[in-house]
Amino acid sequence: MDVMKLYQEKLTTAEEAVKVVKSGDWVDYGWCTNHPIKLDAALAARQSELKDVKLRGGVSMWMPEVCKAEDAGEHFTWNSWHCSGVDRKIIGKGMGYFMPMRYSELPRFYRDGNAPVDVAMIQVTPMDAHGNFNFGIVTSHIADMLSVAKTIIVEVNENLPWVNGLTGSEINIADVDMVVEGDNPAVAVLGGGGEPSDIDKAVAELIVAEIPDGACLQLGIGGMPNAVGSLIAKSDLKDLSVHTEMYVDGFVEIAEAGKITGKRKNLDKGRQVFAFAAGSEKLYQYIDRNPDVCGAPVDYTNDVHVVSQIDNFISINNAIDLDLFGQVNAESAGVKHISGTGGQLDFVMGAYLSKGGKSFICMSSAFEDKEGNLKSRIVPTLTQGSIATDPRSSIHYLVTEYGMINLKGIPTWERAERIISIAHPEFRDQLIQDAEKMGIWRNSNKR
Numbered sequence: 001m002d003v004m005k006l007y008q009e010k011l012t013t014a015e016e017a018v019k020v021v022k023s024g025d026w027v028d029y030g031w032c033t034n035h036p037i038k039l040d041a042a043l044a045a046r047q048s049e050l051k052d053v054k055l056r057g058g059v060s061m062w063m064p065e066v067c068k069a070e071d072a073g074e075h076f077t078w079n080s081w082h083c084s085g086v087d088r089k090i091i092g093k094g095m096g097y098f099m100p101m102r103y104s105e106l107p108r109f110y111r112d113g114n115a116p117v118d119v120a121m122i123q124v125t126p127m128d129a130h131g132n133f134n135f136g137i138v139t140s141h142i143a144d145m146l147s148v149a150k151t152i153i154v155e156v157n158e159n160l161p162w163v164n165g166l167t168g169s170e171i172n173i174a175d176v177d178m179v180v181e182g183d184n185p186a187v188a189v190l191g192g193g194g195e196p197s198d199i200d201k202a203v204a205e206l207i208v209a210e211i212p213d214g215a216c217l218q219l220g221i222g223g224m225p226n227a228v229g230s231l232i233a234k235s236d237l238k239d240l241s242v243h244t245e246m247y248v249d250g251f252v253e254i255a256e257a258g259k260i261t262g263k264r265k266n267l268d269k270g271r272q273v274f275a276f277a278a279g280s281e282k283l284y285q286y287i288d289r290n291p292d293v294c295g296a297p298v299d300y301t302n303d304v305h306v307v308s309q310i311d312n313f314i315s316i317n318n319a320i321d322l323d324l325f326g327q328v329n330a331e332s333a334g335v336k337h338i339s340g341t342g343g344q345l346d347f348v349m350g351a352y353l354s355k356g357g358k359s360f361i362c363m364s365s366a367f368e369d370k371e372g373n374l375k376s377r378i379v380p381t382l383t384q385g386s387i388a389t390d391p392r393s394s395i396h397y398l399v400t401e402y403g404m405i406n407l408k409g410i411p412t413w414e415r416a417e418r419i420i421s422i423a424h425p426e427f428r429d430q431l432i433q434d435a436e437k438m439g440i441w442r443n444s445n446k447r
Contacts, residue, residue, distance in 0.1 A: 030142055274293070304353065326395045332387045374426065
């Protein structure tokens with residue numbers, strides 16, 4: 001097969017390529033950093049010709065052109081698998097919606113026909129000598145999504161890192177319908193959120209003390225997981241490994257400190273495995289053609305059964321709030337949607353099933369609202385409309401700046417007592433009264 005001849009035969013302009021989209025179609029933009037750019041602009045230019053075009057994406061790093069026009073919602077509907085700040089803005093505009101899921105299940109949604117795809121358009125790396133385009137820093141569910149797409153259009157970006165993959169990280173020119181050469185923009189950078197706060201550092205110190213040599217790490221996104229990463233990089237820990245949903249800058253810092261070897265990892269020994277990555281330019285340079293890192297489909301990285309096979313698995317994730325029953329909300333503020341379940345529940349369960357594994361949910365005990373009033377993140381019951389990301393039956397360790405507690409194997413009254421012990425002191429008396437009203441406080445409990 002002459003791959004260069006095929007390439008030239010399928011090469012076209014963005015304007016010509018998007019003509020395949022019809023009113024009523026499902027158009028998939030992929031995930032995060034491989035959302036299309038030039039194709040997106042060309043599709044937006046066709047807005048007046050189209051009605052009821054339903055688009056899918058996730059963890060959007062920039063505002064899609066199809067969502068910018070004031071009346072865009074009359075022509076396009078945005079559907080997000082996991083919300084970033086950009087996705088929340090689209091939803092707030094009235095033309096976007098969230099699709100609830102455990103991230104590990106996403107590839108199967110496509111395979112089972114629950115997520116039809118008329119047209120798929122994603123960014124890819126330049127084609128190699130064998131005719132393969134790499135999905136860059138996103139493996140995730142992309143191969144399964146493309147396997148059911150009726151039409152596949154790839155947009156080439158020379159600046160996308162090439163990431164080695166276990167499987168599902170490339171598509172061959174023979175399986176592509178059209179090729180568009182993009183304008184090669186720099187890969188979108190995800191801000192790190194600034195320096196960790198004193199609270200972040202206090203929580204990180206509690207967690208790092210619980211991590212053994214040879215542990216396998218999963219870090220969520222946010223200030224506290226990043227603070228944990230920085231502290232690990234400065235620690236005496238050794239022979240660590242990585243198996244995670246999202247590859248973040250904290251891992252680069254730990255690797256550059258010489259802490260990651262993967263020598264003791266039960267699966268994929270020596271390899272840092274992830275479903276997708278987003279972060280700084282330094283992160284992108286680090287993973288580009290790096291044999292130590294490896295992209296994999298999310299139904300592998302986030303599979304509870306896979307995670308449970310890795311000894312000393314350490315899962316570290318954020319929460320928005322928590323109630324006295326131990327239910328964790330990590331995705332909404334009441335009915336206001338913020339992010340999604342993602343892989344948090346999968347890793348909470350998988351880490352606990354791992355030999356020597358531990359799952360940590362961390363958060364500040366309180367926060368200031370827009371008026372400057374201090375509010376507790378530990379509440380009697382989850383706010384009406386808030387989502388229970390992690391059920392009370394699955395929680396292992398909870399951490400705030402006031403301490404760490406283990407909720408495994410204890411009754412509701414003792415749960416309430418332990419949870420209140422790590423609440424902000426200003427709210428503890430009221431939380432005790434709330435627990436008493438709900439019948440989960442014993443008279444013998446410490447006050």
